[in-house]
Amino acid sequence: MDSILRLHKVRHEYSGREVLNIPELSIPRDSITGLAGPNGSGKSTMLRILSLVENCSSGSVFFNNKEIKPFDKEFRHQLAYLPQETYLLKRTVFENIAYGLKIRGQKNGLQDSVMNALDLVGLTGQFLSRQWYELSGGESQRVALASRLVLKPACLMLDEPTASVDLESARNISRAILRARQEWGTTLVVTSHHQSWLSDICDQSIYLYNGRLLEYGYRNVLLGPWEKVDDQLSVMKMTDGQQLFVSQAPHAKSCAVLPSHAIQVSASSPPANNKQKLSGLITGIYADKQPELLSIQVVCGDQQFIITMSESELSKEGFLPNQKVFLVYQPQDIVWLP
Amino acid sequence: MEFILEGLVKAFQLLYHGDQETYSAIWATIKVSSISMTVSLLLGIPLGYMLGYLNFPGKQAIRTIVDTLLALPTVFIGLVVYAFISNNGPLGDLGLLFTLNGIAIGQSILALPIVIALTATSVESLDSNLQLTLRSLGASRLQIFLTTVEEARLGLLIAAITATGRVLTEVGISMMVGGNIKYHTRTITTAIALETNKGQFATGIALGLVLLAMAFAVNLSLSTLRRRI
Numbered sequence: 001m002d003s004i005l006r007l008h009k010v011r012h013e014y015s016g017r018e019v020l021n022i023p024e025l026s027i028p029r030d031s032i033t034g035l036a037g038p039n040g041s042g043k044s045t046m047l048r049i050l051s052l053v054e055n056c057s058s059g060s061v062f063f064n065n066k067e068i069k070p071f072d073k074e075f076r077h078q079l080a081y082l083p084q085e086t087y088l089l090k091r092t093v094f095e096n097i098a099y100g101l102k103i104r105g106q107k108n109g110l111q112d113s114v115m116n117a118l119d120l121v122g123l124t125g126q127f128l129s130r131q132w133y134e135l136s137g138g139e140s141q142r143v144a145l146a147s148r149l150v151l152k153p154a155c156l157m158l159d160e161p162t163a164s165v166d167l168e169s170a171r172n173i174s175r176a177i178l179r180a181r182q183e184w185g186t187t188l189v190v191t192s193h194h195q196s197w198l199s200d201i202c203d204q205s206i207y208l209y210n211g212r213l214l215e216y217g218y219r220n221v222l223l224g225p226w227e228k229v230d231d232q233l234s235v236m237k238m239t240d241g242q243q244l245f246v247s248q249a250p251h252a253k254s255c256a257v258l259p260s261h262a263i264q265v266s267a268s269s270p271p272a273n274n275k276q277k278l279s280g281l282i283t284g285i286y287a288d289k290q291p292e293l294l295s296i297q298v299v300c301g302d303q304q305f306i307i308t309m310s311e312s313e314l315s316k317e318g319f320l321p322n323q324k325v326f327l328v329y330q331p332q333d334i335v336w337l338p
Numbered sequence: 339m340e341f342i343l344e345g346l347v348k349a350f351q352l353l354y355h356g357d358q359e360t361y362s363a364i365w366a367t368i369k370v371s372s373i374s375m376t377v378s379l380l381l382g383i384p385l386g387y388m389l390g391y392l393n394f395p396g397k398q399a400i401r402t403i404v405d406t407l408l409a410l411p412t413v414f415i416g417l418v419v420y421a422f423i424s425n426n427g428p429l430g431d432l433g434l435l436f437t438l439n440g441i442a443i444g445q446s447i448l449a450l451p452i453v454i455a456l457t458a459t460s461v462e463s464l465d466s467n468l469q470l471t472l473r474s475l476g477a478s479r480l481q482i483f484l485t486t487v488e489e490a491r492l493g494l495l496i497a498a499i500t501a502t503g504r505v506l507t508e509v510g511i512s513m514m515v516g517g518n519i520k521y522h523t524r525t526i527t528t529a530i531a532l533e534t535n536k537g538q539f540a541t542g543i544a545l546g547l548v549l550l551a552m553a554f555a556v557n558l559s560l561s562t563l564r565r566r567i
Contacts, residue, residue: 053473071479081474087467090489099485100475147475 004029004187005050005155010059012045012211020045020056020211027155027189032181034202035191038223042211043191044084047157050189051081063155077104080153084160084191086144088132093118096132097147104151117150118143120179122172138169145173149180156180158190162197174201199286199295199306209255209337219306220258222334224249233331238278238301245276246334255337262333263307265296266326267317278327280305282319298325345543352544359520359529364548367525370438370512371505374445378453378501381446383494386457387483391469401458407451412444412510419444419515436517441525444511449501456500460493461486492564499560506553526552 003026012020020042027033027050035043048054049061052070060067068075080100088096097114106113115125121142127135135143141161148156158177162170178201180186192198198205207214207221214221226234226249234249246256264270270277280300288295288308296319298305305327309317319325352360389400421427423434423443434440468489472482487494509527516523518532526549533542 048470051474053470070473073478076476076478080476083467083470083474085467087465087471089468089471089485103475103477103481144471151476 002029003027004064005189006062006065007046007050008060008062010049010056010061012042012049012054012056018211020049022046022059022213025206025213027187028204029187030181030185031203032177032188032190032201034198034205035189035208036193036198036205037191037208037214038221041208043208044159045211046208047081047159047189047191051079051155051157052076053081077151078154079157080148080151080155081157082145082148082159082161084163086141088135088140088143090132092128092132093123093130093135093143094128096143097150100147100151113150114146117146120149120176121146122168122175138165141165142169142172142176145176149176152180152184153186155187155189158188160191160193162192162194170197177201214257214337219260220263220304222246222256222258222303224254224256225252226254227252238303240301242278242301244278244300244303245331247331247336250336257335257337258305258329259333259335260306260308262329263305264328265298265307265309265317265319266328267319267323269326270328275328275330277329280325280327282321282323282325285314285319285321298327300327341539342543345540346547348540349544349547352541353548359524360545360548362521363524363526363529363545364552366438366523367506367527367549367552370441370445370525371502373439373442374449374505375498375502377442377446378449379498382450382453382497382501383457383487384483385450386454386497387461387487389454390458390461391486401455404451404455404458408455410448410451412448412508413514414510415444415447416511416514419447419511423515435515436519436523438516438523441512441516441523444515445505445508448508448511449505452501452504453497456497457490457494460490460497463493464490495560495564499557502556502560503553506549506556 005027007022007025010020010022011018035046037043045054049056052068052072052075055070062068063075063078089099094114097117098110101110101113114128118125118127123139123142123146127139127143145161161173165173177188177190181188190198190202209221222236222244224236226236226246228248229235229245232248233245234247236244236246238244278300280298282296283299284297286295286297290308292310293308294311294314296307296309296314298307389397389404419440420435423429423432423440425435434443464486468486469482472485477485507527509531512518512523512525512528513531516525516528518524518528526545530542530545530549533545
């Protein structure tokens, strides 16, 4: 696999507290990599380290197999990063988008480059002369994205680009991301809380928890908190009043994964036995990364589950979006993460 | 009340007839305040930026010292500068005593803490995402400094206005270091003090009005600039 970016033994800490520990991670060239995980899992820190905005406490970052550091003149113009909280310079939209080109010494063709970038994010030329304070939240986010896309970076890191924007802005941002890769082969690393959006747009996904990579993919991570029921079971109370029973939790804030293959989906309520069940709603059916498999996204309270099944299985069961279903699992199938 | 009106009339007469002594004091004031403001802005903005932007051991102590220097009495600065540039002082050979450059040194010391403190406050109050954004766009350290200064331009303008006001209106430094020499180091403020001591209230008021007009002109031009940026 040809990797454009690589983290090697990267550790990062704030005030002595470890927030990231990645022994080895490669980002394939021309790919879109999704980075998922709960708040505080280290996603933003990892993006800042990958984009040379922040230096890691120890370890190395490689770009095209060369070790890179913040402010490296040779590489800093090939990487761009869009923070979660975007900041626009106190200037017009044109000046904001042209800023990165100007600091790279470009003087000619600024107007055309800026117009192309605006078009990529679905904004018109009427925005060019607008001041930063004349834009809505979604428009600001798109202008901020345009100011990165105009640079045609080899790698672009996007931190929650669709958070707190409306549906149209989110759609335009997705389109712009895909066009950036298609038109000039930009490699993208994107974080988002929207797992369905990530799985829709990304070639591969990585799940971070407590600053570490989870080996089980990004699916069906259960964050607790757990309450002890007896010597064998613990329970997590969900927002819709349902209870998710699991094998005894190591401690109240342990993290667990319910593997996709351990969940059965049923349209009718299964008979009572030693298995546990949850009722939920199908919120989406997507093509899985594995050929001939489909992913069914089921939401139970505030917990999202993704279950994979074959096309024939799905058509046999006749599952449809917005359909109420039951998820059946064994508490001992839960995998506790270290 | 009569001498105030008399002063107003005399102010227009002095200016209209091109009174040499008055214009000499005006030019001395403009020259010396321009030099001191240029020096204090050139030194104060980078120092204020570093104080507001960087985190280093002793930063809080330096901040406290700079804030304390905001209240420096002008006569004290005058005394210290006098001690350094008088014939017996360590810089006595430079021949700066009783010159406009000598006054400019004292006024720069007066303006510098104002520019540093207000620039630091202005930089500190900028959105913390600014630096992240500039680095994420590939800016170098120098480009980050220049853009940050540009983003803090309103705060810097306020620093410049405040320092200019303080420099234009000070008496102690001009009097002690400049010596109030007619046609040479006499500034508007030292001329006002002298005329008042001589009982020439009308001339004093006339010069005071000129000083007021200058302060107004500086503020007007800066506030026009503020509206544009």
